[in-house]
Amino acid sequence: MGSNVDAANMEETRSALREKNPKIVFVLGGPGSGKGTQCASIVEHFGYTHLSAGELLRAEAQSGSEDAPMIKNMMSEGTIVPSEVTIKLLAKAIMKNENDKFLIDGFPRNEENQVAFESITGIEPEFVLFFDCSEEEMEKRILTRNQGRLDDNIDTIRKRFKVFVESSLSVINYYNSKGKVKKIDASKPVEEVFEAVKAVFAPVDDKSG
Numbered sequence: 001m002g003s004n005v006d007a008a009n010m011e012e013t014r015s016a017l018r019e020k021n022p023k024i025v026f027v028l029g030g031p032g033s034g035k036g037t038q039c040a041s042i043v044e045h046f047g048y049t050h051l052s053a054g055e056l057l058r059a060e061a062q063s064g065s066e067d068a069p070m071i072k073n074m075m076s077e078g079t080i081v082p083s084e085v086t087i088k089l090l091a092k093a094i095m096k097n098e099n100d101k102f103l104i105d106g107f108p109r110n111e112e113n114q115v116a117f118e119s120i121t122g123i124e125p126e127f128v129l130f131f132d133c134s135e136e137e138m139e140k141r142i143l144t145r146n147q148g149r150l151d152d153n154i155d156t157i158r159k160r161f162k163v164f165v166e167s168s169l170s171v172i173n174y175y176n177s178k179g180k181v182k183k184i185d186a187s188k189p190v191e192e193v194f195e196a197v198k199a200v201f202a203p204v205d206d207k208s209g
């Protein structure tokens with residue numbers, strides 16, 4: 001009974017999402033490459049709403065929901081949570097917000113995420129922002145992040161890097177083959193990275209600051 005209600009709600013959310021047809025930019029890059037940091041500046045300058053798949057999953061893991069224990073376990077291992085769970089959270093967040101343009105940070109993380117999102121929502125991203133950074137630099141940044149994240153320990157960091165190389169890079173290659181990837185050198189200081197980001201958004205958006 002519960003799952004029938006869930007399925008009906010999800011079907012409603014799906015058709016509402018297809019009708020809303022928001023403008024989506026996927027923000028990808030390895031763990032610690034600076035996705036969240038740059039998204040905060042893009043929001044300020046270009047009026048997008050930032051949705052981090054990782055943040056939505058962390059909140060769901062704390063919610064006491066049926067999926068919470070599974071999400072918590074998978075995040076502590078650095079593995080990718082099943083797409084239906086993440087897409088449901090993203091779809092709800094998009095529908096709750098009046099904005100029609102969204103930065104989706106940390107999604108799609110593997111082929112399953114990518115295929116499921118496009119088939120469920122019928123939405124293709126406008127483009128994909130890819131923050132390119134060495135593992136050495138990303139590791140240094142995560143180990144000094146100090147945000148109390150349970151997955152910011154050296155064992156899980158190494159697992160997350162492995163998942164990025166084995167599952168996420170192929171998604172970036174897929175969008176690159178479609179001419180959709182805007183690659184940014186993310187190893188530079190925050191302000192310099194944002195200069196490169198601005199150059200990507202300014203031509204596609206009127207509201208530059």
Ligand SMILES: Nc1ncnc2c1ncn2[C@@H]1O[C@H](COP(=O)(O)OP(=O)(O)OP(=O)(O)O)[C@@H](O)[C@H]1O
Pocket residue numbers: 029030031032033034035036037038054106141142144145146186187188189190191193
């Ligand atoms: N260009 C930069 N130079 C130096 N430090 C940076 C830079 N960008 C971000 N940082 C710092 O590195 C850490 C990781 O950044 P951030 O949280 O934005 O990365 P992320 O890609 O969202 O990581 P995750 O995938 O783990 O969520 C933060 O402490 C942030 O302040």
Ligand SMILES: Nc1ccn([C@@H]2O[C@H](COP(=O)(O)O)[C@@H](O)[C@H]2O)c(=O)n1
Pocket residue numbers: 031052053054055057074075076077078079080081082086105106107108109113151160
């Ligand atoms: N599409 C996604 C995104 C994230 N996860 C899980 O969350 C963890 C943290 O993600 P961040 O983007 O905040 O670094 C990640 O390691 C995954 O366990 C996911 O499953 N699917």
Ligand SMILES: [Mg+2]
Pocket residue numbers: 035036052054
């Ligand atoms: Mg982040």
